[in-house]
Amino acid sequence: MKETAVSILENIRKGSLEMEDYVFKKLELIRKKDNIINAYISIDSEDFILDRINEIKRNIASGKKMKIPGLVVSIKDNISTNFLPTTAGSKILENYIPPYNATVVEKILEEGGIIIGKTNLDEFAMGSTTEFSAYGLTRNPWDITRVPGGSSGGSAASLAYGSCDLSLGSDTGGSVRLPASYTATVGLKPTYGTVSRYGLIPYANSLEQISPMARSVKDLALIWDVIKGYDEKDATSVNNNYKSDNKFKICIPKEFIEESEPPIKSTIYKLLEKIENEGVAIEYEGKFENLKYALPTYYTIAFAEAASNLARYDGKLYPISSEGLSYKEMSENTRRYYFGFEVKKRILMGVLALSEGFINDYYIAATKGRRIIRDEILNMTKNCIVASSVSPILPPKIGERIKDPLKLYAMDIYTVVANLAGVPALAMPAGFYNNLPIGIQFMAGPFEEEKLISLGSLVEEITGLYNLIAGD
């Protein structure tokens, strides 16, 4: 039986595992493997980690109760840390060290987590493969000729090759769930407002949530418990005491599976059969009428918000700056040279969607579409947990999808719905095909994370697919 974060935590608490040894082994693994995988953009120094371990030990000695003392956590590089650069995968934020910590970072430090490094991502989280990073692409530890999914591909890969116990990504339209399904890890996109966004470098504010990742649902529950909760620094944060029941029924709108590649379809149906055999009711007749509107709605809103959020990078407040004879020239040059192609494309489309003469047909239309989709999914999740594919395709080869933007965007068809509706969704391993991981997604009603975690725990017991480390 491989070690889980839960069992490691037990051993640390018992004193049978020496924190230094444990963390330095992780560092060694990173040194050995990360030059190929490239899951990390920056890593802590040994001195910094030693100081941190000593601090945690002092806290333990003084009787402080902590939820994850000594567990090793990696964090996506669009989440602000005042001790490591936070680049969002972009050249334009190279060497930027925020003067403050994101709320989730504060919480992890408070609860004894050791943040080992910052993980790679598509620039500003704009992508589904982690190929759009200014700091090089991340490879899938299960097959290094393939992508790990994105945009939290660095976080997923860092877990998949065993360099950490827990990870934080962010999910704007599937950015933790897609990588989870491609790397046999677990990712939970929480209900909008349940995790503070304070410190998350924004891509599309109304859609995204900082999202926990782990190698098992039970491990994920550990970090979920640390990061959730109301934060007065985030006006969209919600104060909620909702307790979901643990009775579940699963329904399957066929639109959410049928268009997937055959091995994915058959793997998911087989798994559902096993779940049904465990006594969970499954309804196969579900329908989701408006799925066809999901992608255009999602991308229009995301690009519009992105165009606005990225306006601030003009060379005046951050280390990277081009010269120019005027402010206009300086800001134009900075943006021309230091934004990547995909980012510029999305900004341009976002500007179009908000422009006079276009806003009604694009941005406003998308907000209407969003309401329709949200109403449909809210209605559906009232009665059941929606099961579906995470991605319609197996992990693509490097370079395969980014050539064709429409094909790239289509990878998100099953995941964007949860972001448009603000509901929680869990992605976890369902099986393998030709040694490539396949994931399953469960989507529930607002604030039903506990329900998803219970179902996920049951499912991982059925499959036995948890704590999988590539190459072991």
Place this chain on the structure above:
Amino acid sequence: MKYKIGLEIHTQLSEAGTKLFCDCDSNYRKYEPNTNVCPVCLGLPGALPVPRRNPLKLALLVSKSFNCEIPEFMVFTRKHYFYPDLPKNYQITQYEKAGGIPVCLKGILKYFDSDHLTWKSVTLRRMNIEEDPGKTEYSGGNILLSEYAYLDYNRSGVPLLEVVTEPEIPTPRDARKAVEYLLLTMEYIGAINPRLEGSFRVDANVSVEGGERVEVKNIGSTLDLEKALKYEIFRQSKIVEEGGKIKRETRHWDSIRGVTKPLRSKETEEEYLYFPDPDIPSIKTEPLLKEALSSNFMTPENFMNRITMYGVSQRIAWSLITVKPAAELFLESVRIGSDPKITARILAIDYKGLLKKSGKNIYEKSNWPNKQILKLLSTLVSNKLYTYDELKYNILPKLLENGNDMNLVLPEKVEPTNLIISVINEEKKAVEDFISGKREALDYLVGKVLKKAKGKAIDPKTIRKMIEITLTKH
């Protein structure tokens, strides 16, 4: 020639205590550059705006004071433009056409025309809350000679209330009076200190009959507003009279030269990519307004009604109202029994004059006497122990000197006849001058009498009359 004036008044909620979306200080003037800042008002990525209650409450009180239609929810929008002093390159505001909802949709700015002692009004189109940008400074204050532009974000995020009127203000003078009344009301609410440098700016729209609308930007005082409008109406009228055309444009007020200068021609609306700020959920106005109204506040109009109720004239009342501590002190001391008319005269005219002459700040409450002294002083006059002028010339200056001390030693009364006779006997030359028609000689004689009476209560006007009568009889 007929013309139309409309105003956009940007007022800083300088007394709000906090900035609009963070807890930095709303009064940024006392800080070293870039020390009144935090991740939120610097617009650092990931920092989030959380609307602060006090600026919102103050804006709601201003809206309430001008009979605004206050919507059920406010919605903040983003207005995009690239500018060095705008950290995020968008400003959070409340533009109503892109899904935004402002704090006030329609209201009435009722203002006091102190020239004609009448109330007038202008329709308000809307009021919206927004964040102030930072500041760009140049070394030596010169944009052309400075090698660098220096950015100071201390002001970034300070709450602004933009007040927009319909283009229906009759004269430049009215524009000035309306803005002064708006600012005064906001001062009474505790929203603004209008005397702080840069605490408000006015953009004025002017169009003469047959011409297009011209916007004059960057007017920093109400005096300048009147001047700029007069200039602009003159300029436009002249062009039209000479057969020229007024094109739509934006001009800049140069207060040093007293002229408006072209800034840019404005053919179409600029593209600001407005949309609702996804970081800020809509805000319910009712609970905030309730909370705001629970603290007592009075508008200048309320003060006018109260003060004139005591038989004080509108002119004197207005003079009290323009200095908030004086108006408050009036009501406080009348409430404990001071004579209203005498008190009003002391505060509105003579003590105010003395304060100004001595260079003291009339807006500072501690520079004014307390209500008990005022009661005492007004009683001295109403009980005829002293004449008002004796009070004015002998007691008030002493009060100012003594720092408003209650143990003020009242001057001895003196019988002036003997003093006058001895002065007339001593000052033969002056007496002759007066008799031969030199009026200035009378001033000299009055001065001599006052000198002889040093320290005692004496009324120069009475002395003057007495000397005049005595000498005319001669």
